[in-house]
Amino acid sequence: LTQHHEAVASDRRRPADDDPQGVRSVGVIGGGTAGYMAALALKAKRPWLDVTLVQSKEIPIIGVGEATVTYMVMFLHHYLGIDANELYRKVMPTWKLGIKFDWGPAEDEPFMATFDWHHHSIGGLGALDATGSVNGFTLQSLMMMADRSAVFEVDGKPVSLMKYLPFAYHLDNARFVGYLTELAEQRGITHVEARLADVVLGGEEWVDHLTTTDGRELTFDFYVDCTGFRSMLLGKTLGTPFHSYSDTLFTNSAVTGNMPHDGVLKPYTTATTMQAGWTWNIPTPESDHIGYVYSTDHISDEQAADEIKERFPTVDGLRQVRFRSGRHDKAWRGNVYAIGNSYAFVEPLESTGLLMSALSIQAMVATLPTSWSETPARDVVNLGLGQRWDAIRWFLGIHYKFNTKVDTPFWKDVRDRCDVSGFKPLLDLYANGAPLTRRDPFLLDLALGAAPTFFGLAGIDNLLLGQKVPATKLERTETNDDWWQRRKAADALVAKAMSQADALQAFAEHPEFNKQLLEDFDSWAGRHIAPYIGMN
Numbered sequence: 171l172t173q174h175h176e177a178v179a180s181d182r183r184r185p186a187d188d189d190p191q192g193v194r195s196v197g198v199i200g201g202g203t204a205g206y207m208a209a210l211a212l213k214a215k216r217p218w219l220d221v222t223l224v225q226s227k228e229i230p231i232i233g234v235g236e237a238t239v240t241y242m243v244m245f246l247h248h249y250l251g252i253d254a255n256e257l258y259r260k261v262m263p264t265w266k267l268g269i270k271f272d273w274g275p276a277e278d279e280p281f282m283a284t285f286d287w288h289h290h291s292i293g294g295l296g297a298l299d300a301t302g303s304v305n306g307f308t309l310q311s312l313m314m315m316a317d318r319s320a321v322f323e324v325d326g327k328p329v330s331l332m333k334y335l336p337f338a339y340h341l342d343n344a345r346f347v348g349y350l351t352e353l354a355e356q357r358g359i360t361h362v363e364a365r366l367a368d369v370v371l372g373g374e375e376w377v378d379h380l381t382t383t384d385g386r387e388l389t390f391d392f393y394v395d396c397t398g399f400r401s402m403l404l405g406k407t408l409g410t411p412f413h414s415y416s417d418t419l420f421t422n423s424a425v426t427g428n429m430p431h432d433g434v435l436k437p438y439t440t441a442t443t444m445q446a447g448w449t450w451n452i453p454t455p456e457s458d459h460i461g462y463v464y465s466t467d468h469i470s471d472e473q474a475a476d477e478i479k480e481r482f483p484t485v486d487g488l489r490q491v492r493f494r495s496g497r498h499d500k501a502w503r504g505n506v507y508a509i510g511n512s513y514a515f516v517e518p519l520e521s522t523g524l525l526m527s528a529l530s531i532q533a534m535v536a537t538l539p540t541s542w543s544e545t546p547a548r549d550v551v552n553l554g555l556g557q558r559w560d561a562i563r564w565f566l567g568i569h570y571k572f573n574t575k576v577d578t579p580f581w582k583d584v585r586d587r588c589d590v591s592g593f594k595p596l597l598d599l600y601a602n603g604a605p606l607t608r609r610d611p612f613l614l615d616l617a618l619g620a621a622p623t624f625f626g627l628a629g630i631d632n633l634l635l636g637q638k639v640p641a642t643k644l645e646r647t648e649t650n651d652d653w654w655q656r657r658k659a660a661d662a663l664v665a666k667a668m669s670q671a672d673a674l675q676a677f678a679e680h681p682e683f684n685k686q687l688l689e690d691f692d693s694w695a696g697r698h699i700a701p702y703i704g705m706n
């Protein structure tokens with residue numbers, strides 16, 4: 171069907187030369203990841219646009235280590251057209267096969283939430299029956315448990331199986347933004363170093379021009395607000411209402427730092443339960459980047475800093491960050507479209523920041539008006555992005571609601587009051603028969619409507635089964651012996667896999683590995699998939 175149906179007309183029209191309402195110039199305000207990715211996308215997909223990025227060095231970017239999700243591999247390479255081997259050389263990403271959660275029942279070992287969770291390649295219920303833990307339910311779960319990546323030495327030569335096991339990047343924020351800045355310059359994006367003083371309206375929901383503190387006036391046809399938490403256009407100027415997620419997500423601060431890893435690169439992000447929140451650990455080539463996300467209603471900044479130092483004694487360079495969880499009512503109003511923290515934010519428990527910026531960018535590019543004389547498709551964008559953000563709120567909520575690792579005032583409070591009402595239909599379905607992904611396909615179609623998250627039902631299963639949230643388990647037809655046969659076969663393969671440091675070295679020496687990943691038809695990230703997710 172997809173090969174033979176009528177060709178879809180291109181939505182990449184350019185404005186007629188004589189159209190006085192044509193959209194020809196775009197001002198992207200803000201130079202963090204949201205701003206640069208937005209500017210690069212506009213230039214890549216609408217090359218005739220005059221794209222300007224306005225940014226003030228006086229206001230620093232967020233600049234913390236960032237974990238991402240698999241979608242970003244395709245977004246960076248297929249959508250933004252970033253060369254993979256160059257990204258490895260300049261940004262030095264490490265790989266994330268999933269998240270290791272030190273989470274769930276007090277007596278349990280950490281559980282692995284993997285990106286190959288759809289496959290149940292070894293078996294989730296079998297893992298629970300045979301070992302008492304969801305761990306080892308997929309090949310990638312075993313790779314994580316053994317600190318290995320799917321590159322093998324065969325007859326003295328490396329062979330990559332990374333194209334069969336979805337993974338994401340850990341990106342050092344400062345290095346990543348530095349690289350995007352370089353690309354923006356190469357690709358003809360005008361850079362204006364200036365601090366925004368005022369946003370001058372020309373009508374209701376309509377920005378006429380901007381003024382800067384050094385007295386300049388900047389006028390564009392379309393304004394992209396990427397000013398981070400300041401939300402200078404959407405929030406401050408247009409006064410767009412903000413929907414707080416604080417009934418679900420109680421944290422509002424992070425204290426971040428770095429600690430040595432002695433060359434051991436873990437192929438995953440770690441999320442560890444703390445007294446009043448949790449800590450991430452994101453490996454970069456030089457060190458582990460860590461951050462304690464906590465609630466100042468439950469502990470002070472000093473207590474948070476003391477706790478992180480006590481738990482991770484070699485941590486260094488601590489700095490505090492404040493945030494608020496929630497989203498604005500709309501991302502797009504009039505000629506202003508907000509992307510990144512200026513529109514919405516949740517804590518990085520499932521690494522959704524860059525993912526949501528990418529989705530906002532795709533939605534903007536796909537609906538960018540050619541002319542203001544057309545009817546803009548604002549509502550579909552605002553509704554769709556809002557739903558996706560809200561689904562992330564509920565998804566993060568079920569991390570909190572069911573974590574019984576510690577009994578501090580914060581965690582008792584969270585378990586008591588955390589609002590997960592948006593996921594109630596799914597939680598009921600799970601309790602009534604788990605795993606969700608093994609239920610009747612029609613039922614799943616209904617259920618998916620309640621959970622439009624990137625993580626899907628497999629991600630929810632992984633999290634609920636990992637935390638041992640009670641459910642009636644679906645019947646298994648095989649014995650534990652059969653399960654162990656598969657597990658042993660997978661263990662034998664994993665024992666031969668390389669450490670991440672060696673595997674990354676093999677990728678550096680063999681550029682064809684990235685080509686296999688991004689071009690091969692049997693790869694999870696192959697180019698042929700891009701059009702199906704709007705990335706052509």
Ligand code: FAD
Pocket residue numbers: 199200201202203204205224225226227228229230231232233234235236237238364365366367396397398399400402424461491493509510511512518521522523524525527
């Ligand atoms: P910022 O990086 O804050 O950039 C804002 C830009 O606006 C800056 O360039 C600034 O100079 C400019 N600006 C602001 N005001 C003005 C003005 N008046 N005039 C001119 N310029 C102005 N996301 C993930 O995907 N994974 C993670 O692991 C992750 N971890 C996070 C941890 C923490 C503690 C926080 C707070 C966020 C985390 N995020 C994570 C989210 C992530 O940082 C952001 O989504 C992402 O970096 C986008 O930031 P931004 O571009 O919206 O804002």
